[in-house]
Amino acid sequence: MTGRLDIDSPQGVAESFEHTHGQAIALQQLGYTLVEAGLLTPEQLDASRTDQENTGVPLDQIWVDRGWVKPETLAYFAEHRLSSQQQVREVPPGLALMQMITGMWVTQSIYVAASLGIADLLQGGVRSVDELAQASGAQAPHLYRVLRALASVGIFTEVAPGQFGLTAIAEYLRSDVPGSLRALSRTVSDTWQWNCWGDILNIVKTGQPAMQRLYQVQDTFTYLTQNPESGAIFDDAMTGWAKTIHTAVIDAYDFSGVQTLVDIAGGHGMLLASILAANPMLRGILFDLPNVVAGAGPLLEQAQVLNRCQIQGGSFFAAIPTGGDAYLMSHILHDWGDADCVRILQNIRQAIAEQGRLLIVEMVIPPGDTPHFGKFLDVDMMAIFSGGRERTAAEYQELFQAAGFQLNRIIPTAAPVSVIEGVCA
Structure with a gap:
């Protein structure tokens, strides 16, 4: 095997978002902290956000220039918040396990807020739970209990009794921010996914796919086609996820030596369009x-x-377009079992030029106990897809070899995916 094989764990999803939007989000969170401490009023925070949007002046500079917060106070709270984030809170093993077991409570509470559009309602500033309930069609006492629980884990903040505002985490439940996770929450807790995870013990014991047993469909995509509302939510979630992945791929991989890039199963061409825009001499084929x-x-x-x-x-199970010197597939192989993956890759091998490159964008599972987002995503793939799975570097090497390719190198990105590069064997 030539080249390098680098399977260091990429940064997590939240870290990649923080890399892209971290400074602005961190200042907003600092603003919420100052409000909680009584050093900044909610009205002042709202006014400064409006000024920031209109002028581009950073929030902390606005607070100081208007005399609302002293520079030394601002520096203290910024340093204190950073040091607090860096501390690792030790919890007893039993309590740690209890938090994991009851994680569904948090997941479903986030789902309520995402479905009701609470973060969108708060983008203009702090609002009362009565206002939020009226605007979202919810019952105020019940909504309050959900928002109070979410605020206890950093999603929203109760700045005064019954008054809620956004936090850095809650910002990603807005519909209009880059990297929005609102649709992801809605699809993860959609009835069909929830039911599949409820069937996880049966899947592990029998190996029988949940979608076939529960919904009598051949695969998940058939179900989503037959249920367009769930399909639309799922598509929105994948689009939001894809935007972050695409930026990371373009930043990590050098396309300058490619003349014609073929994007296999590229949908409406969002990734290909981004790559072409960043490489003006490149031509593309969307398939x-x-x-x-x-x-x-x-x-x-x-x-x-x-x-x-x-x-x-x-x-791609029939024939692949010829004429490309690089063939790209992003988040496709993880939907399929090994036999189908080899079949797809063999079709690409027949179409690709001998000096061409195969580029697979997927998560690469690291060995041992190393934490990685893809390890639980792999279980999710087992729950909701028939044959779908995340794979290790060695497993991708086996797929490549079976299809006539050689794994050349694995390039990590700022997102939890890598570019797996293959060449013709």
């Missing part, structure tokens, strides 16, 4: 099912790359 790529034109045109991109419809 997916005919009914999918039929809607790709507007996105590619909006990105001003349509003149450099061909659109072709078809199935």
